Amino acid sequence: MLDRRAFGLLCLSVAAVLALHASHLPIWLTGVLALLIALRWLQQRRGGHVPTLLRLGLLVVLLTAVIATYGTLFGRAPGAAFAVGLLVLKLLESQRPRDARAAVLFAAFLLMSSLLFNQSLPMTLLAATALLPLLATLTALQPAPGADARRVLWSAPALLLAAALPAALLGFVLVPRLSTPLWGAPADTAARTGVGDTMTPGEYTQLLVDDSPAFRVGFDGPVPPRAERYFRGVVMEHFDGRTWSTSGSGQLGPAVELMRPTAPALHYVVTLEPTRRHLLFALDTPLDAPAGATLTRARTLLRAKAVDARLRYGVWSAPERILEPVLTPAARRLNLQLPAGFDPRARALAARWRTRFGRDDAAIVQAALRMFHDDGFSYTLAPPPLGRNSVDDFLFDTRAGFCEHYASAFTFLMRAAGIPARVIGGYQGGFHNRLGHYLLVRQSDAHAWSEVWLPNAGWTRVDPTAAVRPDRISLGAGAADAGSGAWYQVDWLRGLRNRIDIVNRLWDQAVIGFNALRQRGLLTRFGDGGDWRSLAGLLAGSTGVLMAIGLALALYERPRGDALTRGFARLQRRLEHCGLPRYAGEGPRDYLLRASRRLDAADAAQLLELAAAYLRLRYGALHPADETVHNWIHGVTKFRPHPVVQSDAIS
Amino acid sequence: MSAAARLRAGVAAVARRAEIRLPALTRQRRVEPLPILLHRRRIYIVPTGFGLLFATMLLVMLLGALNYNNNAALLLTCLLGAAAVNSMYGAFRALNGLRLDAIATGSAPAGRPLRVTLSFSAAGRPHRGLIVSAGDIDGALAVDRDGIGRVNLALPTVRRGWMPLPPLKLHSSWPFGLFRAWSWLRPQAALLVYARAEIVAAIPPAPDPAGARAAPAGDDSDDSAGLREYLAGDPPRRIAWKASAHHDDLRVRQSERASDDAEWRLDWHALHGIDAERRIACLAHWVNEAQAARARWSLVLPEVTLGPDRGETHWHACQRALALLP
Incomplete structure (x- = not known):
């Protein structure tokens, strides 16, 4: 049977798992499960158990509730809700150590899965802390924990976890990452960074870091600088309040937008990985379409057939251009369209800018970018969810998101201020492989930005994400000026928040964004190719080294006894080397006397002296003075007897 | 196979x-x-x-x-x-x-x-x-x-x-x-492992003619000095129930003075006609009785005679001799 302490710890473990999952469970489910844990804890203290029929009933209720809430049992969120419920039910039936062990295993798995919903630094720290009650439960199941059990149940797991940190970091860096998922489960709610026809920032809960390649680009000339590597994929001009989308058949309009290059055109060859879509990607902005594809009205490439296999195509692009210097009234209407009844605060803000800056569209653009830069907006791959008024929520409430949030909000503001604007989806950046002289663009380089139509300049690219996170794209942002904000936006606090934000950013960069590419890059620095075979070898080797260090530490035992005993053991070893082992049951006096008779005269005299001193120190006083003990040990150190000649063995 | x-x-x-x-x-x-x-x-x-x-x-x-x-x-x-x-x-x-x-x-x-x-x-x-x-x-x-x-x-x-x-x-x-x-x-x-004690024969341990076997006094003191562990064969009336409640095992009163003069002779040969193992069991029982009664006793075995003596050491010596009989 489980004792009270072990059961209490098990309840705590289950409660910790529930708390970590609480952010995405329905609030009533969290409440009911917490209540069940508390009731079960109280009941076990009184020695009761839950009848089987009741547990079966609760299982049916749980199943029904999950299906009623989510509509299905499969998928990440309903699966997690069901699993947490099952864990609590497991607690209800836990009577024996066996049950507790099974519950701990399941709880560990659920701790891991809670990070699939949110892998921010605080969540990860909480999950790591929640390992403590789990391991303490296992420790409490062991017999005879000793007199100070209450402390040891916590300190033993804490010590082992702390000692596990080096090996854990090593494993984290060296475990070979999968370049493609083994099973396609992540698709349900999380957005793949892969670029599609639509974009719904409000629905994304997390952007998965997908490091599989999207395409590779070989340039005829030099590779353009990072800040100019915008690959145009899709132009989204429709907004329904939640989702940006292409204008459907309208994108293949009667005429392609006019373009006048202002810099020499570039020629390059793109090798596109299969996408099962019709979109092709080209450096902003393509002059013409390759064979089998057409140029849409807004100058994106659309292939007649979906890309089902790797595709190679050559394109000419103009890195600098004036696009559509004269906007048709239809296009202007399309790019000012906003759904009614959404985001009133954003509209009001845009209207204030319009009255403040008059007809200066460029000033309004700058005002928006300044706001993103100065008013506490942060870049995160795991932003909080948005409500119905997604733009309002983002601009005035959460202020955290990634490129899709910024592009969507910026475009909305521009349209609300009367400036034609649209969202462009594509890729930005890429890794320049100098050896092969090509640009590797991965899914994780997916990006969204905006285009605003300004008189004389035509469609002008504006990347609001750059205002928030200039290192994402090395694009200059407007100079900062301190705006007035809510109390929590005062300068010193904002500075503090920005500074703390650095921790999140470092976490995002160092841990969340540590993908196969970065792993490879890290190892290349050590002159290693970084394929999975060398990774596995390195992992095995360094784990072996760490385990050897652990073994050495584990083998260390403090010598038994006090200094005097250790000194005597040393003396005994010396004599053993001379061929004079101590017999079993032989006392120190007899032993040393016998040994002295076998040694030569000088050694014997020295040994007799040592023996007499030892007997005096050991048996003459309860606590001999440290100094005399040290002197005696010093004597032992100096004592180097000559080996015994085995004369009697010959005769 | x-x-x-x-x-x-x-x-x-x-x-x-x-x-x-x-x-x-x-x-x-x-x-x-x-x-x-x-x-x-x-x-x-x-x-x-x-x-x-x-x-x-x-x-x-x-x-x-x-x-x-x-x-x-x-x-x-x-x-x-x-x-x-x-x-x-x-x-x-x-x-x-x-x-x-x-x-x-x-x-x-x-x-x-x-x-x-x-x-x-x-x-x-x-x-x-x-x-x-x-x-x-x-x-x-x-x-x-x-x-x-x-x-x-x-x-x-x-x-x-x-x-x-x-x-x-x-x-x-x-x-x-x-x-x-x-x-x-x-x-x-x-x-x-000592021999199992068993009442085999109704033959009582023969009291030495010198002393009369005294009945144990109704000594109800909880003085643990006069107590020892219960051994198989101890008569239940000698168990100190109150004192036993404080210990893991049963305690038995040993009343030293009760049988100062008794001297018992526990003789292997007195049990003729019974097979060896049962004789040993019976002697073990008698030794327990004698120890419980705080008597002086001697144990006569085919090869050796132990005692007369009394007390824990003697009891152990007798039990050991019985345990090691061939």
Whole structure:
């Protein structure tokens, strides 16, 4: 049977798992499960158990509730809700150590899965802390924990976890990452960074870091600088309040937008990985379409057939251009369209800018970018969810998101201020492989930005994400000026928040964004190719080294006894080397006397002296003075007897 | 020969070979004198069933984290995995450096459990979560830092005479139950099982003509100096019930003065016509009676005569002689 302490710890473990999952469970489910844990804890203290029929009933209720809430049992969120419920039910039936062990295993798995919903630094720290009650439960199941059990149940797991940190970091860096998922489960709610026809920032809960390649680009000339590597994929001009989308058949309009290059055109060859879509990607902005594809009205490439296999195509692009210097009234209407009844605060803000800056569209653009830069907006791959008024929520409430949030909000503001604007989806950046002289663009380089139509300049690219996170794209942002904000936006606090934000950013960069590419890059620095075979070898080797260090530490035992005993053991070893082992049951006096008779005269005299001193120190006083003990040990150190000649063995 | 039988035979052969090659791994270790210091050469460690399950679980967690490309989950999995591996050292250190110093045995007639107390000592750090097993008998043990830990095992006994101490297995799955470290101990220890006491003949112990057998006084004092452990064959009226409530076992009053003058002669030859084992049982019963009555008695056996004498030492000498009769 489980004792009270072990059961209490098990309840705590289950409660910790529930708390970590609480952010995405329905609030009533969290409440009911917490209540069940508390009731079960109280009941076990009184020695009761839950009848089987009741547990079966609760299982049916749980199943029904999950299906009623989510509509299905499969998928990440309903699966997690069901699993947490099952864990609590497991607690209800836990009577024996066996049950507790099974519950701990399941709880560990659920701790891991809670990070699939949110892998921010605080969540990860909480999950790591929640390992403590789990391991303490296992420790409490062991017999005879000793007199100070209450402390040891916590300190033993804490010590082992702390000692596990080096090996854990090593494993984290060296475990070979999968370049493609083994099973396609992540698709349900999380957005793949892969670029599609639509974009719904409000629905994304997390952007998965997908490091599989999207395409590779070989340039005829030099590779353009990072800040100019915008690959145009899709132009989204429709907004329904939640989702940006292409204008459907309208994108293949009667005429392609006019373009006048202002810099020499570039020629390059793109090798596109299969996408099962019709979109092709080209450096902003393509002059013409390759064979089998057409140029849409807004100058994106659309292939007649979906890309089902790797595709190679050559394109000419103009890195600098004036696009559509004269906007048709239809296009202007399309790019000012906003759904009614959404985001009133954003509209009001845009209207204030319009009255403040008059007809200066460029000033309004700058005002928006300044706001993103100065008013506490942060870049995160795991932003909080948005409500119905997604733009309002983002601009005035959460202020955290990634490129899709910024592009969507910026475009909305521009349209609300009367400036034609649209969202462009594509890729930005890429890794320049100098050896092969090509640009590797991965899914994780997916990006969204905006285009605003300004008189004389035509469609002008504006990347609001750059205002928030200039290192994402090395694009200059407007100079900062301190705006007035809510109390929590005062300068010193904002500075503090920005500074703390650095921790999140470092976490995002160092841990969340540590993908196969970065792993490879890290190892290349050590002159290693970084394929999975060398990774596995390195992992095995360094784990072996760490385990050897652990073994050495584990083998260390403090010598038994006090200094005097250790000194005597040393003396005994010396004599053993001379061929004079101590017999079993032989006392120190007899032993040393016998040994002295076998040694030569000088050694014997020295040994007799040592023996007499030892007997005096050991048996003459309860606590001999440290100094005399040290002197005696010093004597032992100096004592180097000559080996015994085995004369009697010959005769 | 069926496939299953062949497999069993194969496993047995491997086990036999392992016993020859690795004497410390199995119970075939030679008997050794005390003290026995546990060190790395005699400590073995394997994952438990739960440990294997835990490893499977870690693998599932790893696959999940890798599949979802979730680095935080991967970090958590690595942390848990490394802690699990570290617990292997914990199990090893639970045993390493421990020393079996002494074995004390109680006395018991055949058929009743014999209590064996093992004293372990630790140096420098505490040892926890230890279990000593002798066959099916288990005892849990924790040793404090620089302290002594004792564990009692109640070994079943079958017949009188010398009983070998069964191979002792000291094992631990501290701290998480993922790995089990064990070491076999074959300490040199002599366990003597006394003869079973049995009322065989209605022949009362012949009181010495010199003294009259006095009835035990109604002494109800709880003075534990006048009490001793209950032995099989003690008359129930002599049990000090009040005092027994304070102890784990029954206590029996010994009234010294009650039978100062009695001297009993417990004679093997008086029991002629009965087979040897039953004679021994009967004599053992008489010896218990005499001891309980605080009498002086002598025990006459075919080869030797013990006493006349009285007291605990004499009782043990008589029981020993009875236990070792051929």
